[in-house]
Amino acid sequence: xxxxxxxxxxxxxxxxTSLIRRYVLDEFSEAYRATIGVHIYKHLDSLEGDDLExxxxxxxIEGAPLPGEQTRRYIVGAxxxxxxxxxxRDDPFPAMWQAADMFEEAxxxxxxxxxxxxxxxxxxxxxxxxxxMARRYxxxxxxxxxxxxxxxxxxxxxxxxxxxxxxx
Amino acid sequence: MDLQPDLLTxxxxxxxxxxxxxxxxxxxxxxxxxxxxxxxxxETMPVLYGLEExxxxxxxxxxxxxxxxxxxxxxxxxxxxxxxxxTGGLWLFRRDVSEESAIHRQLVQNHNSxxxxxxxxxxxxxxAREADRTKTAFLANVSHELRTPLHVIxxxxxxxxxxxxxxxxxxxxxxxxxxxxxxxxxxxxxVDDLIDLSRSETGDLTLYEESCDLCTIVAxxxxxxxxxxxxxxxxxxxxxxxxxxxxxGDARRLKQVLLNLISNALKAVNGLAxxxxxxxxxxxxxxxxxxxxGAGMTAEDLAIxxxxxxxxxxxxxxxxxxxxxxxxxxxVALHGGDxxxxxxxxxxxxxxxxxxxxxxxPAS
Ligand SMILES: Nc1nc2c(ncn2[C@@H]2O[C@H](COP(=O)(O)OP(=O)(O)OP(=O)(O)O)[C@@H](O)[C@H]2O)c(=O)[nH]1
Ligand SMILES: [Mg+2]
Numbered sequence: 299x300x301x302x303x304x305x306x307x308x309x310x311x312x313x314x315t316s317l318i319r320r321y322v323l324d325e326f327s328e329a330y331r332a333t334i335g336v337h338i339y340k341h342l343d344s345l346e347g348d349d350l351e352x353x354x355x356x357x358x359i360e361g362a363p364l365p366g367e368q369t370r371r372y373i374v375g376a377x378x379x380x381x382x383x384x385x386x387r388d389d390p391f392p393a394m395w396q397a398a399d400m401f402e403e404a405x406x407x408x409x410x411x412x413x414x415x416x417x418x419x420x421x422x423x424x425x426x427x428x429x430x431m432a433r434r435y436x437x438x439x440x441x442x443x444x445x446x447x448x449x450x451x452x453x454x455x456x457x458x459x460x461x462x463x464x465x466x
Numbered sequence: 467m468d469l470q471p472d473l474l475t476x477x478x479x480x481x482x483x484x485x486x487x488x489x490x491x492x493x494x495x496x497x498x499x500x501x502x503x504x505x506x507x508x509e510t511m512p513v514l515y516g517l518e519e520x521x522x523x524x525x526x527x528x529x530x531x532x533x534x535x536x537x538x539x540x541x542x543x544x545x546x547x548x549x550x551x552x553t554g555g556l557w558l559f560r561r562d563v564s565e566e567s568a569i570h571r572q573l574v575q576n577h578n579s580x581x582x583x584x585x586x587x588x589x590x591x592x593x594a595r596e597a598d599r600t601k602t603a604f605l606a607n608v609s610h611e612l613r614t615p616l617h618v619i620x621x622x623x624x625x626x627x628x629x630x631x632x633x634x635x636x637x638x639x640x641x642x643x644x645x646x647x648x649x650x651x652x653x654x655x656x657v658d659d660l661i662d663l664s665r666s667e668t669g670d671l672t673l674y675e676e677s678c679d680l681c682t683i684v685a686x687x688x689x690x691x692x693x694x695x696x697x698x699x700x701x702x703x704x705x706x707x708x709x710x711x712x713x714x715g716d717a718r719r720l721k722q723v724l725l726n727l728i729s730n731a732l733k734a735v736n737g738l739a740x741x742x743x744x745x746x747x748x749x750x751x752x753x754x755x756x757x758x759x760g761a762g763m764t765a766e767d768l769a770i771x772x773x774x775x776x777x778x779x780x781x782x783x784x785x786x787x788x789x790x791x792x793x794x795x796x797x798v799a800l801h802g803g804d805x806x807x808x809x810x811x812x813x814x815x816x817x818x819x820x821x822x823x824x825x826x827x828p829a830s
Pocket of ligand 1 (some may be wrong): 310313314360
């Protein structure tokens, strides 16, 4: 069985680690412990009601408002990306555009999805921007909460499904 | 490249691994758990999944300075993979970087935590400024609303206290006394509204819930409103089901909601037209609808009217301090209900209160 690489990108503190740990380990911590470098999680999941197994390595990459050179090197070989933004911020979108552009430029045609995280304590303030991003990158948008688990598994599985269906 | 793996291992503690082109381990120099010749390197270092293509080229030189793997914060390592240009062999160098990464992580953690805290502070400061502005505007409004009836009372009382020649005649006495009485009632209402509003703000407004019948409440309030002086000239219709519409709620507060909505409608039509109160039972829950065919308002004015003391420009300046809609909104919310207002200039105004269907059962 092939193992697919998924990278999770976004500004620091938006909840990348929390989303991954909710998905892979089903746990959540209120404390903020910054990720440095990359943290790799291997995860075996089943799709379509257990009929389809998928093996993933999820790359939790050190957050930054602008993706740096090292991030560009880290995404090599990724089959898909989750771009995370924090709904509690005044404007979470610039950092998301940056990350999405970088990923698309480096790996054109690979699926990505957008996670608007911390939906348990904030909501989307500019739905127009969200729509514009979804159209621009032809991707799905999920309002996630790593704290409650809302939409987290759904999002990772949707991404895995697009990767499988594209045969990447 | 004159590679001396055992020297690297002995002097720098670097683990050196030689790989086949299919990423099978062929040599291991140094101490590493769970890895021996013949293993697929990716099993031990899942970070290499996805890199197969990048590792197949002739000029492999991939550096990954800080990698952690697994659920716990295993010790971070730096990985470097290179193809030896002379032999064509693929070599992986793995170094423990726990020490230098500890410093790096302190720096990153401090930087990130500080800038997150700063962003929070800026937000808190802006929110506090906004709250301060709202409070100042609110106080200015309260003072204004208190002054008008107080002036009437003070002025009227001073005239009534005159003696001798300047004493008002009996018909004037009645007029001034009536004004004073009405102003007093207005003040009392304003104070009651303010208390309600502040209690709902602090969460101290409690409902005394019982099993109510919406139809009885509506019938009572409609008949009361028909007798109000400001209802003169306005037809108030009601359309209520024959059977009772049970609702768990606070009857006094529900009456207050209805009274506020009808008195808003009366102000809007200003004694010219009609207002109608309807009760329906929808799948979404029991509904209370108060509609008038008065002047209506723009979306902008509606937003103002929803604020405490909001008096839309276009609205007829009538009795009442404009706390009504703000209070209705909170009382409805306390009943797990939803208040929707449909209006447009010259198209009247319809207030629709939908209660939670779970409240439709009479309380046991
Ligand atoms: N309320 C709420 N808090 C969240 C959520 N997700 C993350 N957090 C909190 O946000 C903070 C940052 O979360 P992380 O997952 O460490 O963020 P990150 O994106 O990995 O940050 P870096 O590793 O620095 O890039 C932590 O205090 C989390 O507890 C969420 O869905 N809801
Ligand atoms: Mg992190």
